[in-house]
Amino acid sequence: MKNIYSIFIITLLLTSCGGGQKNSTENVLESNSLETIRKKRGELVNEQEALNEQIKMLDEKIKTLDTTKHVPLITTFTAKTEKFEHVLELQGNVTTKNLLTITPEYNGILTHVYVKEGQKVRKGQVLAKIDDGGLSQQIAQLKIQSDLAKTTYERQKRLWDQNIGSEIQFLQAKSTYESQQEAVNQLQQQIAKTTVKAPFSGTIDDVITEQGSVVAAGQTPLMRIVNLDDMYIEVEVPESYVSNVVKGKKVQVELPVLGKTIDTEIRQVSDFINPANRTFTAEIEVPNKDKDIKPNLTARLKINDYTSENAILIPQSVISENAEGEQYVYVVSNKNAEDVGTAKRVIIETGKTQGDIIEVTNNLEPGAEIIKEGARSVKDGQSVEVIKYKEAGNE
Template sequence: MKRSFILAFVFAVAATAWVASGQLGESGAEPEAQKPPADLAALDKVPTVRVRSSTAQTHAIVDLLRGRTEANRKVEIKVETDGRLIELAVDDGTLVDAGDVIARLSAGDRPARLAEAKALLAQRKIEYEADQKLSQKGFRAETQVAATEASLQAAEAAVKIAEVELAYTEIRAPFDGIVDERMMEIGDYVDRGDAIARLVELDPMLIVTQVNERDIQRLQLGNTGAARLMTGDQVTGHIRHISTVADEATRTFRVELEVDNPNGRIADGMTAEIALPLAETQAHIVSPAILTLSDGGLIGVKAVNEEGRVVFHAAKIVDTDKQGVWITGLPDDVTLITVGQEYVSPGEKVKTVQESEVEERLKDLAS
């Protein structure tokens, strides 16, 4: 009994000492640093975006098409009478002017028939003059005078026919051009309608393409166009012809671009890439990087209005080139967000920094 009391006393003292040691350790340790309260004002800070002022410009929308060169005129020169070919004044590749002699046929008896027709004409003139004098004196009936006049006119026609037949023995170039191919040789006998040479007019040169039915109404005669040939040469000209009848197979329309070719450097049948202006419109040139999508899936750009709030403008891409993309659907003057547009929403208040300011700072840092 006494021993149990002593053990209980010892345990009580030990427990008291253990509790006291814990309290002393806590009182000697440094208090834990408390976190500062959340800065709710920081959540209300206005985001900053980079902007650029843009003004709509007049821009010609261009349609890029494939086409080919085509000679302005290409004809087979054919004889209009028969005879033996006695002279060929040209070779393949010869340049000729309009009216130059290309070939001659044997005249045969044509000079003699012309002389005969002229002699008969002289006779008919004398007969007609005599009948007129007799008629004035009352010695010749009017019917006889009319018959004599008809004979005179027939003689005059016979002379003209003989002259034309003789002229046909000289075959001349109908226009300035180049002899592409000679089809006959000296000594060949030709009949009326036989081709003796092919003549090609290379200046001006045509560049021909096909335009679809959606764009054909946007082209205008006289508009300037450009073409790049497979040789690397670039040429400019004007739209000379727009077909009003569609090709039955492709439902496209033929369009001709006329370009100067004074030296004949552009050959017939070359492949070309053609740029035709479809229309002029007021558009903004922007970088593709600033384009974004609205919640409804519309493509457009974000801008800042006069109140300093973000607005979304749906845009239509009308053309692209090396400078960027041309878009319509925006006001004529607009402040575009160029950096940070993905982190702000329409209606949100923002601070703006002009691109020009950023560029100036970068220049200062670089120097």
């Protein structure tokens, strides 16, 4: 209404002096006289200043006479305390420590493979045999020599116990027997390496090398064995969570491929922070009673790293920031019966976020009426009117 009055007054003033001024201005322009043109311009500037002063006076009067209140319409919500469980979302892969590709400890020909793919085996069970290259014959000869050395030693010992013979003969017999025994033990250890045994109980997942192939110690993969009982997820956690992500923390594991969600916990946290990416490793136990969880499955993790029983949570969209980097919200105070109150700016401190929700840690009390819609357009100390959608819908 104020703007309409102002335009109306300006129009009247311009209309009252428009005709003569137009002709006068045209005449001055046609004169091509610099002095005359400058003089005319000065007159117009003076007239404009006078008009502005009159408009200002009219606006002030309108302001005192107009009883209609023009205040912005806003919506609010009430701050209240509630339980807040913040979760850290990460991604990892399922693995197991009982997953091993078996390689031989001896060079030679793989003469026998005693198992097949999918077969369950026990710890210590013989899986394959490698040709020993004649070691069996050598050990037979060494055992004969060892038996002879043992007999000689025992006889020499009996004589020595009766103070018969020289000490040097006794010691030589003892040394010969012990060296023969050591030679037999070493050869037996070599022969034992030709037998491939299961390092733990599990299932033969893949037989890689066929019977009759030449294998090299520590290089040729023979077969892969896996045990699905002790499954876990290994995940890298940013170092900023080192004090919150600890052993025993609850974890929700989602396996998208299986459409399965498991509630478990952290069973181990490493004490080493990787300097390359500033992370540490956490292990999450994964129960696998149905044996449907396989190694290398992708898993999504939600780790409960922070819990507050009495947190004040607000939408991030209602928070603004000033030039000093301080965060603030607007609350409504001194609200009357007509739901008209005053917008008050409150500087707040915030904590953790979850989605579009953030925790307020300081300067906001439960029960405060916080401006939601319209928060970006109000100013500190401005009058505002709170609208309620239910009341608006009933009208």
